Amino acid sequence: MARNRKNQSAAIRFAPALKVTFLCMLVAGSAIGYVWQKNEIDRLGSMRAEREKALVKLIRDNQRLTDQLAILHSPPMLEQRVRELKLGMAFAQPMQVTRLADPVGVLPSSTGLVRPLAERPLETAGP
Numbered sequence: 159m160a161r162n163r164k165n166q167s168a169a170i171r172f173a174p175a176l177k178v179t180f181l182c183m184l185v186a187g188s189a190i191g192y193v194w195q196k197n198e199i200d201r202l203g204s205m206r207a208e209r210e211k212a213l214v215k216l217i218r219d220n221q222r223l224t225d226q227l228a229i230l231h232s233p234p235m236l237e238q239r240v241r242e243l244k245l246g247m248a249f250a251q252p253m254q255v256t257r258l259a260d261p262v263g264v265l266p267s268s269t270g271l272v273r274p275l276a277e278r279p280l281e282t283a284g285p
Contacts, residue, residue, distance in 0.1 A: 229235055233249075240247045 237249075
């Protein structure tokens with residue numbers, strides 16, 4: 159005998175509608191997540207490009223400032239600045255320079271200083 163729809167419970171008739179609603183929400187959620195992810199990738203790519211441009215600019219500025227510092231430390235530039243500021247300074251004459259020779263030999267062990275590795279005696283392996 160055929161079953162009548164009136165005899166079926168409401169839960170059984172409502173189940174297909176819940177499945178369709180769930181699947182639609184799943185597809186819509188996936189689509190929204192995909193679009194959000196693509197926007198984030200685009201935003202992060204733009205941020206990376208901006209930071210790379212800033213890095214190139216900083217490297218260029220650093221090189222320019224390094225060159226400028228080298229010029230300012232050069233003897234002719236220092237001499238010019240001394241004349242501008244009227245400091246009355248001049249380079250030392252060769253007779254005014256005293257050169258000291260480096261001491262040659264081993265440091266005394268009483269000073270507590272460590273001798274260089276090349277001056278240490280070879281250690282022999284034990285039995």
